[in-house]
Amino acid sequence: xxxxxxxxxxxxxxxxxxxxxxxxxxxxxxxxxxxxxxxxxxxxxxxxxxxxxxxxxxxxxxxxxxxxxxxxxxxxxxxxxxxxxxxxxxxxxxxxxxxxxxxxxxxxxxxxxxxxxxxxxxxxxxxxxxxxxxxxxxxxxxxxxxxxxxxxxxxxxxxxxxxxxxxxxxxxxxxxxxxxxxxxxxxxxxxxxxxxxxxxxxxxxxxxxxxxxxxxxxxxxxxxxxxxxxxxxxxxxxxxxxxxxxxxxxxxxxxxxxxxxxxxxxxxxxxxxxxxxxxxxxxxxxxxxxxxxxxxxxxxxxxxxxxxxxxxxxxxxxxxxxxxxxxxxxxxxxxxxxxxxxxxxxxxxxxxxxxxxxxxxxxxxxxxxxxxxxxxxxxxxxxxxxxxxxxxxxxxxxxxxxxxxxxxxxxxxxxxxxxxxxxxxxxxxxxxxxxxxxxxxxxxxxxxxxxxxxxxxxxxxxxxxxxxxxxxxxxxxxxxxxxxxxxxxxxxxxxxxxxxxxxxx
Amino acid sequence: xxxxxxxxxxxxxxxxxxxxxxxxxxxxxxxxxxxxxxxxxxxxxxxxxxxxxxxxxxxxxxxxxxxxxxxxxxxxxxxxxxxxxxxxxxxxxxxxxxxxxxxxxxxxxxxxxxxxxxxxxxxxxxxxxxxxxxxxxxxxxxxxxxxxxxxxxxxxxxxxxxxxxxxxxxxxxxxxxxxxxxxxxx
Numbered sequence: 001x002x003x004x005x006x007x008x009x010x011x012x013x014x015x016x017x018x019x020x021x022x023x024x025x026x027x028x029x030x031x032x033x034x035x036x037x038x039x040x041x042x043x044x045x046x047x048x049x050x051x052x053x054x055x056x057x058x059x060x061x062x063x064x065x066x067x068x069x070x071x072x073x074x075x076x077x078x079x080x081x082x083x084x085x086x087x088x089x090x091x092x093x094x095x096x097x098x099x100x101x102x103x104x105x106x107x108x109x110x111x112x113x114x115x116x117x118x119x120x121x122x123x124x125x126x127x128x129x130x131x132x133x134x135x136x137x138x139x140x141x142x143x144x145x146x147x148x149x150x151x152x153x154x155x156x157x158x159x160x161x162x163x164x165x166x167x168x169x170x171x172x173x174x175x176x177x178x179x180x181x182x183x184x185x186x187x188x189x190x191x192x193x194x195x196x197x198x199x200x201x202x203x204x205x206x207x208x209x210x211x212x213x214x215x216x217x218x219x220x221x222x223x224x225x226x227x228x229x230x231x232x233x234x235x236x237x238x239x240x241x242x243x244x245x246x247x248x249x250x251x252x253x254x255x256x257x258x259x260x261x262x263x264x265x266x267x268x269x270x271x272x273x274x275x276x277x278x279x280x281x282x283x284x285x286x287x288x289x290x291x292x293x294x295x296x297x298x299x300x301x302x303x304x305x306x307x308x309x310x311x312x313x314x315x316x317x318x319x320x321x322x323x324x325x326x327x328x329x330x331x332x333x334x335x336x337x338x339x340x341x342x343x344x345x346x347x348x349x350x351x352x353x354x355x356x357x358x359x360x361x362x363x364x365x366x367x368x369x370x371x372x373x374x375x376x377x378x379x380x381x382x383x384x385x386x387x388x389x390x391x392x393x394x395x396x397x398x399x400x401x402x403x404x405x406x407x408x409x410x411x412x413x414x415x416x417x418x419x420x421x422x423x424x425x426x427x428x429x430x431x432x433x434x435x436x437x438x439x440x441x442x443x444x445x446x447x448x449x450x451x452x453x454x455x456x457x458x459x460x461x462x463x464x465x466x467x468x469x470x471x472x473x474x475x476x477x478x479x480x481x482x483x484x485x486x487x488x489x490x491x492x493x494x495x496x497x498x499x500x501x502x503x504x505x
Numbered sequence: 506x507x508x509x510x511x512x513x514x515x516x517x518x519x520x521x522x523x524x525x526x527x528x529x530x531x532x533x534x535x536x537x538x539x540x541x542x543x544x545x546x547x548x549x550x551x552x553x554x555x556x557x558x559x560x561x562x563x564x565x566x567x568x569x570x571x572x573x574x575x576x577x578x579x580x581x582x583x584x585x586x587x588x589x590x591x592x593x594x595x596x597x598x599x600x601x602x603x604x605x606x607x608x609x610x611x612x613x614x615x616x617x618x619x620x621x622x623x624x625x626x627x628x629x630x631x632x633x634x635x636x637x638x639x640x641x642x643x644x645x646x647x648x649x650x651x652x653x654x655x656x657x658x659x660x661x662x663x664x665x666x667x668x669x670x671x672x673x674x675x676x677x678x679x680x681x682x683x684x685x686x687x688x689x690x691x
Contacts, residue, residue: 053676180569180576183572190555192565195548195549218619225619407639411678420624423623453568465562
């Protein structure tokens with residue numbers, strides 16, 4: 001049930017169909033197809049690059065653009081994954097398995113048509129779950145105070161540290177570094193400038209958007225150009241692209257349970273703070289393979305192996321918005337950027353947003369539904385045009401990304417300093433990747449830093465310096481135990497397994 | 506994936522395999538973390554205490570210092586663990602996750618070009634104006650990345666004009682006209 005009255009629904013429809021909303025959203029969706037589909041340019045990068053433009057729109061149009069670009073870029077990553085076995089964006093990793101095998105059999109177009117419809121339907125299911133779950137969860141979150149928000153921020157960070165690619169310690173280090181970076185700027189409680197070195201530009205802290213563009217834009221460019229010119233060119237697509245929607249829809253109807261199951265799994269994984277579309281796709285693939293009668297067919301061109309990950313990664317997007325909107329804790333890097341954008345608009349994500357900015361939230365839900373419907377024609381054109389897009393020289397695209405990153409970083413505050421912030425973070429990201437340190441926890445650390453620090457300090461001020469309340473309040477205690485579970489759960493299970501194995505032997 | 510072969514591109518480091526190389530990198534990471542936490546302590550030591558009605562409460566240095574302590578522990582962990590791993594000739598699990606360190610001369614040139622391009626971008630657009638400055642940077646980067654000269658120029662002009670139209674005209678962001686242009690305009 002849509003959580004608003006019939007009159008409200010008409011208002012939502014009128015506001016999202018107004019030209020100053022729908023055209024930017026369409027532009028962003030087309031941009032998403034392009035960026036997500038080009039290997040080396042990720043969905044996160046697409047969102048980071050669209051933010052400087054969306055910043056100049058109304059909050060509804062701006063957030064709509066972010067939604068539109070994330071949906072299409074996650075889908076279009078499947079195009080090179082299917083045709084070339086190169087994921088266009090990390091969330092398309094699982095599509096390189098059965099999708100590519102189908103392409104080898106000359107059925108690449110069918111796999112992509114399935115990808116398109118399943119992405120749209122999976123995305124819709126994710127959004128519907130968001131609409132159903134978020135408002136009641138927000139009511140529950142109204143009970144939260146500083147103590148709970150402190151643990152919630154830490155919970156988001158721990159999940160991200162544990163779930164991100166790499167080992168847990170490296171994820172944790174990345175998150176702690178993000179928290180340390182978040183302390184740059186004026187201390188909110190006392191007004192004292194920290195680590196600003198007399199620089200006025202640093203008083204407001206490190207610009208989140210330039211840092212984001214650096215970490216996910218420039219570091220990626222550096223990684224790509226480092227391989228030398230020979231590695232920059234992509235192979236052409238040899239298959240003639242022929243799209244047959246009727247055949248795809250018939251298959252989807254037959255495999256509807258696979259789609260629905262994957263969409264639910266995807267939304268759930270997405271809703272875990274720190275886990276995004278890429279993990280959702282792999283988990284859904286794994287679940288489908290485990291529960292399938294012919295699991296040995298997976299990886300050889302099984303239709304279910306195409307449907308499950310592609311439905312899950314788009315459904316995950318809806319899921320990631322749940323903790324972001326309700327608690328202000330991002331579900332993944334994309335929603336981390338969304339939170340940064342919301343703060344720029346002067347919106348405070350958290351349970352109160354559902355009452356204070358009700359119209360906006362409903363509008364965002366409406367755009368999310370519309371974007372998934374619009375994805376079908378836009379994605380259709382994207383698949384058709386893709387062979388042409390791949391002909392673009394990668395060097396030209398990468399230079400474009402550099403130019404756009406520079407001007408985008410500058411445009412947010414009209415600050416040249418932010419261009420250098422972007423460069424610094426680009427370089428840091430580049431080095432971190434070489435050291436196998438994941439980037440996502442750092443971004444979450446930067447965005448969650450103020451939440452963790454302020455709530456910890458305000459909590460301590462309230463209690464006169466005692467940590468007792470952080471552990472004795474029921475919800476606080478549960479959150480604390482969850483964090484313990486996150487860190488100790490995996491290793492404990494591993495130890496138990498070992499112990500049992502040695503007993504048996 | 507077998508982790509054999511030395512760290513390509515670094516023949517001067519005679520290491521037995523890529524695992525050793527990852528251990529060396531982890532030691533470097535650990536040392537960097539120790540330096541970073543040292544810097545946090547050094548620059549944060551002057552932060553004032555926060556005393557309310559005689560009660561000493563967590564002030565501006567509380568959180569950064571807590572982070573610095575955790576960073577020291579993490580730094581020491583990487584150094585000690587890697588030294589033990591080297592001694593035991595073990596390969597760290599994340600060795601397979603790090604991208605290959607194979608860097609060609611061409612690659613180094615490209616990385617330096619991109620960084621240098623970003624560094625000179627601001628002074629150049631301030632001197633020559635956004636359109637001319639950005640076109641020069643863009644063309645130069647494309648040529649370095651092996652795009653033909655005339656193509657680089659055409660693509661760059663299209664790119665820069667598109668960015669100028671979006672940001673300069675539609676969003677009305679102040680883009681520099683350049684000192685040279687201003688001089689000519691008197």
